[in-house]
Structure formats: C-alpha cells, structure tokens
Amino acid sequence: MRVIFLLSLFLALTAGCSEAPTEESVLRQDYASLEQAARGTEVRWHMWGGSAQINQWVDTYVAGEMKRLYDINVVRVPMDAPVFVNKLLTEKAANKNTGTMDLLWINGENFKNSMQAGVLFGPFTDRLPNFTAWYDPQKSAHDFGYPVNGFEAPYGRAQFVFEYDTERTPTPPATMAKFADWIRANTGRFTYPQPPDFTGSAFLRQVFYATTGGHEQYLNGFNPELYAKNAPQTFTWLNDLKPYLWQEGRTYPKDAAALDTLFARGEIDMGMSYHPAHAQMKILEKTYPDTVRTFVLAEGAIFNTHFTAIPFNAPNKAGAMVLANFLMSPEAQLSKFKPENWGDLPALEIAKLDEEKRQAFDAVDLGAATLGADALSAAAVPEIASEYLELLERDWDTIILGH
Amino acid sequence: MKRGIIHGLLPLLLPYCALFCTGLALTLAQSLGLFLPLGSGEAGIEHYQTLVQDQGIRQSLGLSLSVAFFSAAGSVLGGTVLALALWRMPPGLRRVGVVSKVGLILPHVAVAFLVLLLLSRTGLVSSVLFQTGIISSPEEFPNLLHTGSGLGMILAFLLKGVPFALLLIGAVLFGFDIRLIQTARMLGAGSVRTFWSVTLPRLLPAMHSAFIILFLYAFGSFDIPFVLGESHPGMLSIRVFDIFFQRDLSQRPQAMAILTLMFVFAAVFAMLYNRFAAYLDGWRRKL
Numbered sequence: 001m002r003v004i005f006l007l008s009l010f011l012a013l014t015a016g017c018s019e020a021p022t023e024e025s026v027l028r029q030d031y032a033s034l035e036q037a038a039r040g041t042e043v044r045w046h047m048w049g050g051s052a053q054i055n056q057w058v059d060t061y062v063a064g065e066m067k068r069l070y071d072i073n074v075v076r077v078p079m080d081a082p083v084f085v086n087k088l089l090t091e092k093a094a095n096k097n098t099g100t101m102d103l104l105w106i107n108g109e110n111f112k113n114s115m116q117a118g119v120l121f122g123p124f125t126d127r128l129p130n131f132t133a134w135y136d137p138q139k140s141a142h143d144f145g146y147p148v149n150g151f152e153a154p155y156g157r158a159q160f161v162f163e164y165d166t167e168r169t170p171t172p173p174a175t176m177a178k179f180a181d182w183i184r185a186n187t188g189r190f191t192y193p194q195p196p197d198f199t200g201s202a203f204l205r206q207v208f209y210a211t212t213g214g215h216e217q218y219l220n221g222f223n224p225e226l227y228a229k230n231a232p233q234t235f236t237w238l239n240d241l242k243p244y245l246w247q248e249g250r251t252y253p254k255d256a257a258a259l260d261t262l263f264a265r266g267e268i269d270m271g272m273s274y275h276p277a278h279a280q281m282k283i284l285e286k287t288y289p290d291t292v293r294t295f296v297l298a299e300g301a302i303f304n305t306h307f308t309a310i311p312f313n314a315p316n317k318a319g320a321m322v323l324a325n326f327l328m329s330p331e332a333q334l335s336k337f338k339p340e341n342w343g344d345l346p347a348l349e350i351a352k353l354d355e356e357k358r359q360a361f362d363a364v365d366l367g368a369a370t371l372g373a374d375a376l377s378a379a380a381v382p383e384i385a386s387e388y389l390e391l392l393e394r395d396w397d398t399i400i401l402g403h
Numbered sequence: 404m405k406r407g408i409i410h411g412l413l414p415l416l417l418p419y420c421a422l423f424c425t426g427l428a429l430t431l432a433q434s435l436g437l438f439l440p441l442g443s444g445e446a447g448i449e450h451y452q453t454l455v456q457d458q459g460i461r462q463s464l465g466l467s468l469s470v471a472f473f474s475a476a477g478s479v480l481g482g483t484v485l486a487l488a489l490w491r492m493p494p495g496l497r498r499v500g501v502v503s504k505v506g507l508i509l510p511h512v513a514v515a516f517l518v519l520l521l522l523s524r525t526g527l528v529s530s531v532l533f534q535t536g537i538i539s540s541p542e543e544f545p546n547l548l549h550t551g552s553g554l555g556m557i558l559a560f561l562l563k564g565v566p567f568a569l570l571l572i573g574a575v576l577f578g579f580d581i582r583l584i585q586t587a588r589m590l591g592a593g594s595v596r597t598f599w600s601v602t603l604p605r606l607l608p609a610m611h612s613a614f615i616i617l618f619l620y621a622f623g624s625f626d627i628p629f630v631l632g633e634s635h636p637g638m639l640s641i642r643v644f645d646i647f648f649q650r651d652l653s654q655r656p657q658a659m660a661i662l663t664l665m666f667v668f669a670a671v672f673a674m675l676y677n678r679f680a681a682y683l684d685g686w687r688r689k690l
Contacts, residue, residue, distance in 0.1 A: 082648040089652075093438070113652050194634050196649040247549045251633035265525040267541075390651050401635040403459030 026317045027122075031129055031325070034318045035070060042073040043319040047105035049078020050257065053281060057341045066326060072319055077101070081110040088119040088311050099313035102320040105155070107306045108198075109386050112146045114309070121310040123150025124321055130328040134348040140305050145221065145385030152307035153324040156336060157345035159303040159376050160202050161294040163263065163271035163279045163369075172270075172295045176210035179297065180237070183244050189269040191246035191253060191262070194401075196393045199256035202274050202302055204392050205384070208234045210299040215381045222387035231392070235399045242400065249400070264288055274304075276376055277343025280367035284339070293369050300381035305347055330357050339366050345376075427666065434659035439652075450656040454664070462636035467622055470553040470638065474560030475618035479610050481561065482568025487602075489569075490576045506566040511559070515630035518559045522547045548631060555631040556638070560621050568613040575609045576602075604684075611680045619669050639665060 049055055063074040084104060091099050114120050125131045131153060140154040164172045173179040183190045193200030209215045212230035242249030246268050253259040263271035264287050282288040310320045326332055330353055333346040343366060350361050397403045432438045435446045454460050489500040521527050529544035538544055548555035587597045628638035639661060646658040
C-alpha cells in the first residue's frame with residue numbers, strides 16, 4: 001500500500017514536469033515574422049566556456065548587437081557539449097517538452113549522438129536568410145561524415161596546426177616521417193593530449209591519414225574492413241615513438257589546455273591546436289613567447305566546420321533562429337575572424353560577398369604566428385566519418401594505454 | 404505504532420527514495436541495457452562480462468584500491484600522531500595547533516591544484532631548488548606526480564585526510580578522562596603500556612570511522628584524480644567519466660556497470676570492515 005502510494009507520488013512528480021508539446025509552427029513562419037516574434041525575448045545559448053576571449057566576444061559583441069538590432073537578450077551559458085547533450089537525453093526520456101536551452105554550439109560526435117536520439121529541432125537552416133545568401137550548402141552538408149540535413153547552422157571553421165618556438169626549434173619538421181625523426185632526436189620533448197580529447201583525437205587522425213596513404217579512401221562513408229586493414233600501421237607508428245615521448249608515453253596531458261601549459265612552461269617543445277590563431281592568442285595573452293610560430297605538415301591539416309543547433313524542447317525557438325542567423329551574417333563572421341576578438345575562420349563563402357566586404361575580410365591580419373589563409377587552405381583535408389574517430393579513440397585506449 | 408514511525412520519517416524518506424533510490428535503480432537498469440537513449444531495450448549482463456574480462460579495468464581497480472588504502476591509512480596514522488602531539492601540549496600552544504586543521508576548509512580540488520603547482524617538475528618547489536642551485540636542471544627534480552602509482556593523488560588526499568582524522572580523533576582525545584591514565588601510571592604501567600592498553604583502545608572507534616570514511620571517499624572521488632591522475636591506469640571514477648561523457652552512447656551501460664559495482668563494493672566493504680573492527684575489539688577485550 002505504502003509502496004503504491006510512494007510510487008504514485010513519484011509518478012505524479014515526474015508527470016508534473018511534462019507539458020503539452022510546443023507547436024512546430026516556427027518552421028512555417030517567414031523570417032520577418034520570426035524576428036517580430038523574437039523581439040524582447042531572451043535566448044539562452046549553451047556553449048563551451050573554456051576560452052575567456054571567446055566568452056568576451058559573445059558577451060560584448062554578440063549580446064550588444066542582438067540587443068541593438070532585435071531587442072533580444074543573449075544569455076551565454078558555459079557548458080561542455082557532452083554535458084548538454086546528456087541533459088537533452090535526460091529531458092527527452094523524462095518527456096520534458098519545455099527545456100531551458102535555446103541554442104547550442106555543437107559538432108561531431110555530439111551532433112551525431114543528438115541526431116540519433118532525436119533531440120534536435122529542425123530542419124531550420126533553409127529558413128535563415130543569411131544561410132541562403134552567403135553559404136555553400138554543399139560545404140556544410142556533413143558534420144564529421146554525418147548528414148546535417150538542415151539541423152545545424154554553420155558558424156565557423158577550424159583547422160589543425162602544430163605550434164613550435166623558433167628559439168628552441170629553428171626549423172620544424174615538414175612531413176610526418178621527419179616529424180618522427182624529430183621526436184626521436186628530442187626525447188621527452190613531445191606529447192599530445194589524451195584522446196578522446198578533441199585536439200588529441202584530431203592529432204590521432206592526422207597520424208592516421210599520414211601513415212595509411214591519405215584521407216581520400218575514407219571519404220565514402222565508414223568501411224570497417226578498410227579500417228581493420230589500415231589502423232595497425234597508425235598504432236605501430238605511435239607505439240614505436242612512445243618511449244621518446246614526454247614521460248616515456250606512460251601518461252598524456254588530459255586535454256589541450258594541459259598541453260598548452262606544458263608547452264608554455266617549456267616542458268615540451270611542440271604544441272598543437274585545432275584553432276589556427278590559438279598560438280597568436282596565447283602570444284597576445286603573454287602565455288607564449290613572441291617567437292612561437294605554427295606550421296602544417298605536407299600530408300595536410302584537418303579542418304572542420306562548427307555549428308549551432310536548436311534543442312527539440314527549446315523554449316524560444318524563434319529567438320534561437322534569429323541568433324543563429326545573426327551569427328552567420330557577414331558582420332558577425334568578420335568580427336569573429338579578427339584575432340583580437342577570436343580569430344575563428346569564417347564559415348561563409350567570401351567569394352559571394354561584394355567587393356567592399358571581401359576587402360574587409362582580406363584586410364584582417366591574423367598575426368605573425370598564424371599561417372596565411374592560402375597556406376591553410378592549400379593544406380586543408382576534411383574530417384572523416386565519426387565511426388572511424390570512435391574506433392581510433394577506442395583502439396588508442398587499448399593499444400597505446402593498454403586499457 | 405510502526406505506522407506512526409513511518410509517518411514521522413516520511414519527510415526524510417521521501418527525498419531519499421525519490422533521489423537516491425531512483426538514481427540507484429536507474430543506474431542499475433542502464434547497466435543492464437534498459438531505459439537507454441539508444442539501444443535494443445533488452446536486458447542482459449554482457450556489460451558486466453566485458454568488465455570482468457577487461458584487463459585495464461582490473462588495473463584501474465587496483466590503483467583505486469591502493470590509492471584509497473594508502474591515503475586513508477596515512478591520514479589516520481598522521482591524524483593520530485598529530486592529535487596525540489596536540490593533546491600533550493600546554494593549553495596555550497594547543498590553541499595555536501588549530502592551524503593544522505587549515506586543510507579542512509580547502510576544497511579537494513584546490514588541494515589537488517596546490518600539489519600540482521608545488522610538486523610538478525616545473526612547479527614551485529622545483530623552481531626554487533633550481534634557482535638556488537641545489538639542482539642543476541628541472542629534470543633532476545624527482546618525478547613525483549608521474550610515477551604510475553598515484554603518489555601525487557595520495558599526497559593530495561593526505562593533505563585533506565590528516566586534518567580530518569585529527570578532528571575526529573582529537574575530539575575523543577580531548578574528552579578523555581585523564582584520571583584513567585593517572586590510575587594506570589599509579590598501578591605501575593609504563594608510558595608505552597599505558598598507550599597500548601588505555602589510550603589507544605579508546606581512540607580505535609574514531610580511527611576506524613575516519614579510515615572507513617576516507618577510504619571510501621578516496622575510492623570513489625573524482626576531483627583529485629581528475630587533476631592529478633595519470634592516463635594509465637586511470638582511477639575508476641575517471642574511467643566512468645570518460646566512458647559516460649566522451650564515448651559513443653552505446654558504451655554507456657558499461658559506465659553504469661562500473662558505478663553499480665563500485666556501489667556494491669563500497670556497501671560490502673563498509674559492512675565487512677565494521678564486522679572486522681568489532682571482531683578486533685572483542686578479541687582485544689578478551690585479552
């Protein structure tokens with residue numbers, strides 16, 4: 001009896017959380033009426049909060065412009081992507097149809113996980129005027145090989161670069177093979193963040209591309225046989241170098257920030273980042289010496305697009321769409337591109353802009369430590385299906401760490 | 404009568420059932436493959452089987468146990484010695500001895516960073532030694548934080564644990580009836596004998612409580628291992644975090660299975676330890 005009473009009370013409590021499903025009419029409205037509907041509202045943008053500079057840009061430029069143009073209050077909520085995806089999964093399981101998050105900064109595995117669990121709202125990108133005007137839908141059709149289908153709005157691009165100090169290393173290695181020689185010659189002076197850290201995992205894919213004959217073969221979706229055939233070469237390469245790594249490869253920095261600290265303190269001689277202007281930002285912050293520069297290998301440098309998406313239970317979908325549209329505008333992309341603001345590569349097609357705006361983009365000086373746009377785009381190689389990524393991370397754990 | 408007790412306890416029982424038991428039940432269900440965001444929805448114990456066969460998990464378990472044991476035992480030992488030292492001090496000095504409790508107010512994560520900043524190879528201690536010429540390069544500084552044995556974590560746990568044990572044991576000691584010792588002395592017992600037969604038996608319950616609390620805390624804790632842990636073998640809590648947040652959703656039951664096993668271990672350990680302590684106590688009395 002008591003058990004039934006408790007159980008029914010519990011059920012009543014959880015049932016109280018769910019409300020009637022919100023209508024999907026925002027997808028049928030035209031953009032002007034969306035903007036009208038969003039006026040005077042609040043948009044809660046959940047995003048990774050690990051960079052003071054990016055936070056600053058969102059809190060000042062984005063929040064200021066959104067208030068000025070659309071009378072929308074942007075509230076930045078710092079939260080790691082796996083955490084908010086997990087929150088969404090829980091809310092979905094509890095039938096909570098009015099959530100607390102309006103817009104998410106998301107990509108890769110987190111997007112795939114969210115799509116598979118059906119916790120995102122859309123397709124919405126075709127409703128956004130800036131997307132149709134300035135973007136190449138083909139270039140943002142896939143996120144780590146997973147079809148985007150209009151559930152994510154492109155927002156920026158990033159590319160993988162290595163960082164070195166010209167004082168300590170006059171000429172950096174040019175190819176992956178030379179890199180291995182360099183690591184052997186400089187025992188204990190190289191390491192990489194432990195996958196599945198984002199940067200460490202990207203380094204793992206750089207090695208995977210370089211040791212197995214390039215990325216092209218992996219582009220047609222996931223192929224388990226191909227992986228099984230090729231992956232051993234990658235792990236042999238990494239295993240052979242293990243004794244020459246920092247701490248003899250017994251332990252690895254937990255994340256990119258830990259790697260940065262080791263590099264800044266001079267415990268290692270080579271850094272890496274999935275953000276080409278990262279070294280310049282660190283120099284401006286006075287964390288890195290002025291002599292730090294970046295380089296890419298002849299085998300190529302991985303790039304990817306990062307996106308914004310809207311949860312299925314976002315309380316203010318109209319506001320979220322207006323913010324996503326604003327972030328894609330040439331003005332916001334330009335402001336984001338400037339190294340003093342953030343230095344994030346634009347996701348829009350600069351060629352589609354008019355002459356004046358194009359020149360504004362060309363005039364942005366990313367600093368001496370950042371490679372030029374031509375060097376970066378010449379080296380750019382795409383990301384591959386996240387199934388490869390997950391297998392690489394799992395096997396790295398088993399083979400390299402011995403877990 | 405019994406009904407009345409239950410009604411009286413309801414305000415306590417309800418949150419307990421709703422939060423703790425539901426969480427536990429959900430963890431157990433997900434470890435069996437039920438109630439997952441993705442998955443077949445069929446129950447099975449295959450995730451437990453994978454865990455049992457996994458060499459790496461065994462190593463992580465070993466590390467978690469040894470870190471928990473050494474930090475708890477070290478803390479209780481250190482706390483007892485300090486408590487005795489404080490107890491023997493004159494009252495004026497005793498008040499100054501309060502500084503030894505500073506570690507209590509620092510959060511665990513702050514202590515972890517303290518250890519990291521002080522004892523890493525390019526940390527403060529190493530820098531001071533290098534600047535004063537005692538060591539000729541930072542590489543000469545012992546690699547305390549990367550020994551593979553969890554020494555850095557144990558040091559951080561000791562910084563937190565010693566004051567905690569001091570607090571628990573000191574409370575008993577300062578409430579101690581001094582006449583017991585005077586009597587023992589008058590009856591001709593030496594100081595060692597007095598300690599073993601009179602003082603220590605009265606401290607033991609507090610020492611056991613301190614040990615069990617510190618052991619289980621260190622066994623399941625996350626913050627200190629997150630800052631000071633190494634890649635291999637990771638502490639169990641870090642393994643759970645990695646699997647839960649950073650891996651594919653299909654691996655989630657495995658994280659839940661580790662959590663369930665950790666909970667079962669903690670419950671069984673606390674039970675067995677209490678029995679063992681009671682047994683020791685009874686055995687001692689017989690003597």
